[in-house]
Amino acid sequence: MSEIRSSIAAIALACVSAMAFAQGSAGDPLAVGRQMLAEDNPGELWVDRGKMLFYQKRGPKNASLEKCDFGLGPGKLEGAFAQLPRFFADTDKVQDVESRLVTCMVELQGLNHEEIVRNRFSTLDRTSEVEALATFVASRSNGMKMDVRLSNHQEREMYKAGEYIFHRRNGPTDFACITCHGDDGKRIRLQDLPNMKDPKQMQAVVSGWPAYLGTKSTVLTMQSRLYECVWQMRLPDLGYVSDMSIALTTYLNYQGNGAVIRVPGVRR
Amino acid sequence: MADPMKIRATLQGDAADIRILMLHPMETGQRKDPKGEIVPMHFIQSVVVTHNGKTVLDAQWSQAISRNPFLGLRVQGAKTGDKISVTWTDNKGDKRADEAVVAAPS
Amino acid sequence: MNQLRRNFLKLSGAAGTVVLALCAGLIKTGEALAATWNKAGFESKAVADALKSLGAANPAESKDIVITAPDIAENGAVVPIAVTSKIPNTQSISIIAEKNPFPLTSTFDVANGGEGYVSIRIKIGQTSNVRAIVKADGRFYTAAKEVKVTIGGCG
Numbered sequence: 001m002s003e004i005r006s007s008i009a010a011i012a013l014a015c016v017s018a019m020a021f022a023q024g025s026a027g028d029p030l031a032v033g034r035q036m037l038a039e040d041n042p043g044e045l046w047v048d049r050g051k052m053l054f055y056q057k058r059g060p061k062n063a064s065l066e067k068c069d070f071g072l073g074p075g076k077l078e079g080a081f082a083q084l085p086r087f088f089a090d091t092d093k094v095q096d097v098e099s100r101l102v103t104c105m106v107e108l109q110g111l112n113h114e115e116i117v118r119n120r121f122s123t124l125d126r127t128s129e130v131e132a133l134a135t136f137v138a139s140r141s142n143g144m145k146m147d148v149r150l151s152n153h154q155e156r157e158m159y160k161a162g163e164y165i166f167h168r169r170n171g172p173t174d175f176a177c178i179t180c181h182g183d184d185g186k187r188i189r190l191q192d193l194p195n196m197k198d199p200k201q202m203q204a205v206v207s208g209w210p211a212y213l214g215t216k217s218t219v220l221t222m223q224s225r226l227y228e229c230v231w232q233m234r235l236p237d238l239g240y241v242s243d244m245s246i247a248l249t250t251y252l253n254y255q256g257n258g259a260v261i262r263v264p265g266v267r268r
Numbered sequence: 269m270a271d272p273m274k275i276r277a278t279l280q281g282d283a284a285d286i287r288i289l290m291l292h293p294m295e296t297g298q299r300k301d302p303k304g305e306i307v308p309m310h311f312i313q314s315v316v317v318t319h320n321g322k323t324v325l326d327a328q329w330s331q332a333i334s335r336n337p338f339l340g341l342r343v344q345g346a347k348t349g350d351k352i353s354v355t356w357t358d359n360k361g362d363k364r365a366d367e368a369v370v371a372a373p374s
Numbered sequence: 375m376n377q378l379r380r381n382f383l384k385l386s387g388a389a390g391t392v393v394l395a396l397c398a399g400l401i402k403t404g405e406a407l408a409a410t411w412n413k414a415g416f417e418s419k420a421v422a423d424a425l426k427s428l429g430a431a432n433p434a435e436s437k438d439i440v441i442t443a444p445d446i447a448e449n450g451a452v453v454p455i456a457v458t459s460k461i462p463n464t465q466s467i468s469i470i471a472e473k474n475p476f477p478l479t480s481t482f483d484v485a486n487g488g489e490g491y492v493s494i495r496i497k498i499g500q501t502s503n504v505r506a507i508v509k510a511d512g513r514f515y516t517a518a519k520e521v522k523v524t525i526g527g528c529g
Contacts, residue, residue: 029522033444036454037495040287042336044274124293125301190448190524214452217293217335268448283489296497313411317488324488326409330416332471332479332497334452340493341482 030190034266043135043212043264046219050136053129059109068104070097070137081141082261085250087154094158096249097134098223099241105130120240121227122218134221135210138263146206146261148254155250158243162251165244166196171235177248191268199255206256208265219264222249275368277352284346284370286317288339288354296331312337314357319343320350348372415478421470421505424478428468430507430514436461439506439517447498450523456493461510464490468509472518473502498523 054065070080071088085096091103098120105111122128150156166177178196180186186193194201210221226245230238238245271291278285290312297309309331317325317339324343343352348370355365415427425431442456457467467490468481474497482492490508498504498521505518 029446030444030448032442033447033454036442036444036456036493037452040289040338040340042289042291042338045271045289045291045336048272048274123302124299125307190446214334214449217451287493314409319487322486324484324486325492326483326485327492328409328411328416328481330476330479332474332476334495334497338454338493338495340456340491341484342489342491344487344489346487 037214038266041212041264041266042217043210043219043266046132046135046210046212046264047139050132050134050139053133054136059105059111061108061110063108063110065101065104065108065133067108068100070100077137077140079141079144081138082144082147083149085155085158085246085253086149087152094154094246094250096222096241096246097137098130098221099246101130101133101137102241105133117240121220121224122216124217127218131210131219131221131224135219135264138210138261141261142263144261146203146253146257146259148250148257150250150254158247158250159254161243162247162249165248166251171233173234175233177229196252196255199258202252202255203259206253207259207261208263208267210263211265211267213267215268222252270362270364273354273356273364273366275352275354275366277350277368277370278373279346279348279370280342280373282345284319284343284350284352286341286343286352286368288317290337290339290356290364292335292337292356292358294331294333294335294337309359312356312358314355315339316355317341318351318353319346346370409481409483412478412481415481416476418478419476421472421477424470424476425507427478428481428507428509428514430468430509430516433507433514433516436508436515436517439508439515441504441506441517441519442493443504443519443521445520446522446524448524450498450500452495453498453504453521453523454493454495455504455521457491457506457508459490459506459508459510459515461490461508461515464508464510465512466509467492468507469494469496470505470507471496471498471502472505473500474498 057064067074070077071083071086072080081097085094087094102116105116106113116130119126119128120130122131150159169176180193181196184195194205196202209225210219212219223240223245226248227238274289276287292312293310295307295310299307301307311331312329315327315329316323325341350370351367352370353365353367355363357363412427415424418424418427438460440458443454447453455469457469459467464484466481466483469479470477471479479496480494484490501522503518504521505516508515
């Protein structure tokens with residue numbers, strides 16, 4: 001309980017001091033560090049590892065993921081990530097890159113669904129394979145523009161659900177996503193909060209996930225980022241590749257359409 | 269066998285600009301795992317870089333080098349096609365060696 | 375003395391830990407030569423002791439050493455530091471984070487065309503001077519830059 005109070009206090013303090021800080025952004029003292037880290041991003045090693053895992057014959061069915069369909073046909077990787085999330089007839093669901101990987105790892109390779117979900121996010125003591133795979137698949141859309149199409153009924157429903165969730169106040173803090181992400185110049189301590197009502201800032205967000213996080217020493221994906229946000233709001237755990245997570249991702253990625261994809265990004 | 273490094277070697281003028289990304293936990297020996305047990309020290313102690321077989325950089329590292337380390341260096345008198353090799357050794361005696369070739373500037 | 379052994383001696387630094395006997399006869403072309411790990415230095419808790427282990431008790435301040443680092447580091451666990459030494463005949467660069475429990479983080483010996491330049495990322499426990507010690511022509515030089523470390527927020 002006091003944790004909530006102290007973090008609300010921190011946020012309040014940050015909002016007050018954010019004004020003064022934001023004005024000094026001309027000589028952004030954090031820029032040098034971010035630039036140096038971005039130029040040589042450890043996340044690139046996840047692309048390599050993901051590629052190796054993708055082509056490796058694995059699981060009880062001793063198969064690679066080469067026949068996995070990410071929306072442009074089995075095995076077609078170029079540009080597939082840019083159009084996700086999208087509806088897939090074989091699962092009758094709107095899916096993002098991670099949920100699609102889970103589908104293929106289970107269907108094509110016979111790997112255990114529960115185990116994949118249990119190891120979905122890497123920690124310092126345990127590595128997640130689906131993270132590396134998602135980074136590799138996403139990297140095959142590098143240089144292309146985010147292009148979520150909402151071309152059918154289910155995709156449009158997901159988008160609307162995501163939009164609703166983004167704006168709906170919830171839980172013990174009575175926050176909606178937009179509470180922290182609806183205005184310029186907001187910060188929690190020295191962490192910038194992107195204004196997701198601004199198309200440019202939204203583009204910067206969606207084009208940089210998956211991202212290598214310095215504080216976690218691993219690449220993390222949008223699923224992980226959303227999980228963390230929901231946790232910060234003191235809401236119940238966001239289910240991995242749940243409808244809620246896909247709805248939010250659909251809404252966010254569509255808002256970021258036109259962004260040039262450059263993954264993995266790098267974050268604190 | 270440890271994960272491969274990523275080595276980028278590009279000619280800039282007559283110097284090779286070399287950038288190396290490594291995967292290594294660089295554990296300080298002070299962290300506790302989720303079970304509450306101390307994770308033992310595990311870090312790269314030595315990195316040696318050679319250029320066409322000659323040692324150009326010989327580094328000694330402590331646990332204070334960040335996880336998943338990066339190393340950038342430059343070598344004078346390089347040409348495209350020159351061979352760069354990088355070897356790291358950690359405190360457990362594990363090793364990893366990778367090679368790259370100096371590429372023309374893109 | 376053959377050239378390879380001369381290079382090895384150059385790389386060993388002034389710490390006096392050259393183990394010639396071990397290496398005599400074992401030095402071959404292309405074999406990785408690793409300097410003996412400076413245990414005393416890396417386990418020093420005081421900057422002065424770390425400097426002593428490098429043989430650099432009184433390094434001279436030098437404007438020819440450029441330290442590229444953020445004024446404020448968002449994450450103390452991954453602080454990018456680059457050191458460029460413009461001093462001719464640079465033999466080695468050591469990097470010290472003065473307020474770290476063990477200040478000496480690393481030493482880089484260069485030879486055979488290796489420039490006096492190195493770029494790495496280090497862990498800094500708190501706002502601290504990051505100090506570079508350069509050895510050139512047997513003499514020691516130094517420069518420092520303060521790096522502030524912040525606490526982040528969400529995520």
